[in-house]
Amino acid sequence: MAETINIQLAETKKNKPTGDLDFGTIFTDHMFIMDFEVGKGWHDARIVPYEPLTLDPAAMVFHYGQTIFEGLKAYHTEDGTIQLFRPEKNFERLNDSNKRMVMPAVDEDFALEALKKLVEIEKDWVPKEEGTSLYIRPYVIATQAYLGVAPSTQYKFIIILSPVGSYYKEGINPVKIAVENKYVRAVLGGTGEAKTAGNYASSLIAQEIMNEGGYAQVLWLDGIEKKYIEEVGSMNVFFKINGEVITPKLNGSILPGVTRDSVIRLLKHWDLPVVERKVSMDEIADAHAKGELEEVFGTGTAAVISPVGQLTWDNKDFVINNGQTGEIAKKLYDTLTGIQYGTVEDPFAWTQKVT
Numbered sequence: 298m299a300e301t302i303n304i305q306l307a308e309t310k311k312n313k314p315t316g317d318l319d320f321g322t323i324f325t326d327h328m329f330i331m332d333f334e335v336g337k338g339w340h341d342a343r344i345v346p347y348e349p350l351t352l353d354p355a356a357m358v359f360h361y362g363q364t365i366f367e368g369l370k371a372y373h374t375e376d377g378t379i380q381l382f383r384p385e386k387n388f389e390r391l392n393d394s395n396k397r398m399v400m401p402a403v404d405e406d407f408a409l410e411a412l413k414k415l416v417e418i419e420k421d422w423v424p425k426e427e428g429t430s431l432y433i434r435p436y437v438i439a440t441q442a443y444l445g446v447a448p449s450t451q452y453k454f455i456i457i458l459s460p461v462g463s464y465y466k467e468g469i470n471p472v473k474i475a476v477e478n479k480y481v482r483a484v485l486g487g488t489g490e491a492k493t494a495g496n497y498a499s500s501l502i503a504q505e506i507m508n509e510g511g512y513a514q515v516l517w518l519d520g521i522e523k524k525y526i527e528e529v530g531s532m533n534v535f536f537k538i539n540g541e542v543i544t545p546k547l548n549g550s551i552l553p554g555v556t557r558d559s560v561i562r563l564l565k566h567w568d569l570p571v572v573e574r575k576v577s578m579d580e581i582a583d584a585h586a587k588g589e590l591e592e593v594f595g596t597g598t599a600a601v602i603s604p605v606g607q608l609t610w611d612n613k614d615f616v617i618n619n620g621q622t623g624e625i626a627k628k629l630y631d632t633l634t635g636i637q638y639g640t641v642e643d644p645f646a647w648t649q650k651v652t
């Protein structure tokens with residue numbers, strides 16, 4: 298395992314963006330890379346100027362998709378420090394994804410140390426405007442030049458950084474979502490619980506069709522019976538029915554979100570009823586018919602909380618909370634973002650300072 302990080306600073310720096318930031322279009326001056334080779338392990342950890350990679354056209358990642366990624370953010374706090382939100386959870390999940398895809402584990406403590414060093418070097422890239430942050434994308438790719446279907450013997454672990462704007466530039470707006478009845482995101486025994494590229498490539502078609510129909514996201518059902526709810530877009534999903542908050546239980550095809558876990562822990566901390574269990578679309582339709590479907594929201598690093606104002610299933614429209622953001626969704630959003638930006642007490646020691 299690499300112990301030291303070689304640092305080579307960029308000779309010229311890019312201009313920092315001004316004005317509204319889009320998601321994931323601008324990258325900072327430096328990146329972290331380390332290499333893996335069977336027999337040698339991870340080695341050559343380095344922070345270098347951000348630049349294109351040179352890979353063999355036969356690199357296995359291009360052919361069989363052996364690659365995984367993570368997503369987290371660094372936040373500028375009011376006292377001028379920069380902090381991360383539960384970053385150890387992301388590196389733990391990175392290794393869970395690595396394992397599923399037969400890729401080598403990274404040393405989680407070392408990866409976090411490398412990330413902090415990189416963010417510290419790029420601290421002037423962490424935007425300060427309300428709701429903005431520095432998005433962090435760690436990922437691992439298979440780089441061996443080989444066309445055989447087998448695990449690669451060589452990999453690169455890379456971290457890149459991208460300043461991003463506020464997800465809710467015009468305030469939180471509940472979205473319209475539709476239940477996907479034809480395509481599925483994942484099946485039991487598949488790769489749904491790993492953050493691996495193929496899951497996203499295969500879900501684009503449903504997202505595309507839904508977007509054309511005026512829906513923001515797809516509500517995914519289980520891949521076997523198409524009966525039970527799994528996720529919404531690339532977020533986990535929560536329902537408030539008759540005072541109780543319900544989220545689908547992690548079953549192997551659902552991605553275990555850090556935001557999902559944080560929401561469950563906050564609700565428990567507030568003594569609000571929250572359960573993880575199987576939840577079917579029939580149950581949601583029933584609850585709506587009885588006037589008991591009080592809130593629906595998605596959770597994920599990008600949006601934190603994404604309230605759902607309308608849910609469409611088999612041409613039936615269920616309007617939720619008059620299309621308004623629910624009380625629990627709002628409280629969760631304010632608390633989580635408050636902890637992330639350091640304006641609300643952090644009772645779980647979820648944040649870690651970079652500088």
Ligand SMILES: *Cc1c(COP(=O)(O)O)cnc(C)c1O
Pocket residue numbers: 368492528530531532533552553554555556557596597598599
């Ligand atoms: C990343 C992701 C989530 C949310 O995870 P967070 O750790 O909360 O950002 C949920 N579902 C899918 C499919 C994802 O890729």
